[in-house]
Amino acid sequence: MTASLEVTGLDFAYPDGTPALRGVDLRIDPGERVALLGPNGAGKTTFVLQLNGILTPTAGTVAVGGLPVRKPNLQEIRRRVGIVFQDPDDQLFMPTVREDVAFGPANFGVTGAELTARVDAALAEVGMAGHADRSPLHLSGGQRRRVALATVLACDPEILVLDEPSSNLDPVARRELAETLLRLDRTLLMVTHDLPYALQLCPRSVVVDDGRVVADGPTRDLLADADLLRAHRLELPFGFALA
């Protein structure tokens, strides 16, 4: 089986020479939902930007659905890797929701009736079908997050990558987003500090710290390992404990 995401020996250093990622290996199979956990500054967002070639690794390889991330493939890679950024205001930049959701697929050459169908399907998938002609500015935080998800779903990606999806959401919006994500049935990589959210959504977790993968296993096992969490500045919220 071809992996949805295959990362081998990935090294990355910032232009000033500071190493951010040191030899990261990660394989995600189709249909898997994986949480990428780690403290601030562990290299999580840097890692995400390697996946679609926005940053170029200093060493190592990334392949998405078997296609290596290289300059000639970039456009197809960016279709295959759907990144939902942390701040929806960075992602939603068009005057209406419909145009924003159409932006990705239109860039990838979808036009006419198919484009309309894709936009409608993506908005329906996230439960925002009635808001297509509104401005993203007039949506609530939770609605914006779901529209941001739709902008990526409309590109029909091989793997969905979510950067801190639960940040700035109220508990209801947080739960609604979880329900939407669980319904999607897609390969998912979720970058987060929100450990209960990781447990709810992702059967498997990967812990990165200081640019390295330090643990990879079932989410429940990792979160029950108090020593591992403490060693990497991770912590369950007050009142939470896993037996």
Place this chain on the structure above:
Amino acid sequence: MGAGHSHPLYLPGTSVVHRLPAQVKIVAAFLTVLCVVATPREAFPAFAGYLLLLVAVWVAARIPPGWLARRALIEAPFVVLAVLLPFTGPDPRIEWAGLSLSHAGLLGAWNILAKGTLGVLTSLTLAATTPMRDLLLGLQRLRAPALVVTIATLMLRYADVIAAEARRMRVARIARGHDPRFLWQAGATARGIGSLFVRSYERGERVHLAMLARGWTGTLPAAGAAAAARVDWARGLAVPVVAAAVAVTALVTT
């Protein structure tokens, strides 16, 4: 988000003027302003004619004159210069109410005032009857340079985001007891503007990354603005045709 749900210059409606395609209205407004500018300044009745023409459009679009007048105040800073001209202009001079006014200066001031006001009123009429979004689609239809349309589209989206950010920063300053009533207290406001600039710049970079991630290659996908029907063009261009008739009459008779 305290921003209103529609643009302050737009007056929602369903009149015949509102329903005209944006590209027709843009061309009509542009041509009308050209006619106004081409009219000799001494042709006083012509300017009354243009005003009448605009009033007719307002009646058709159901725009209250008071609503327009308040928004036309934006012109005020530019008119200040015109007020100075009669005092500083060359001879011959006219004595009026104890003031010595330059004849050429008076005409110059009138020229700026009349043409400026008519231009502002025409633009406001266009803005009042056309949502911002449609204006951009209209520009795109008229084959305005793609880069200009892209920049305007992004500005339309982010002006509100940045304004909201500025508002939050201001509230946060006030909440900590800042009360910039005097000039020497303005330092914090100035630094706030500086940090707002840096934050906007950083946001620009993040937006660009997010666009690249969705396959951005440098042009916005063409939006589907419908082509204007002939009858729309005929209706819309009736206004500049009347304006052109006024301008030609003025040119011939002065």
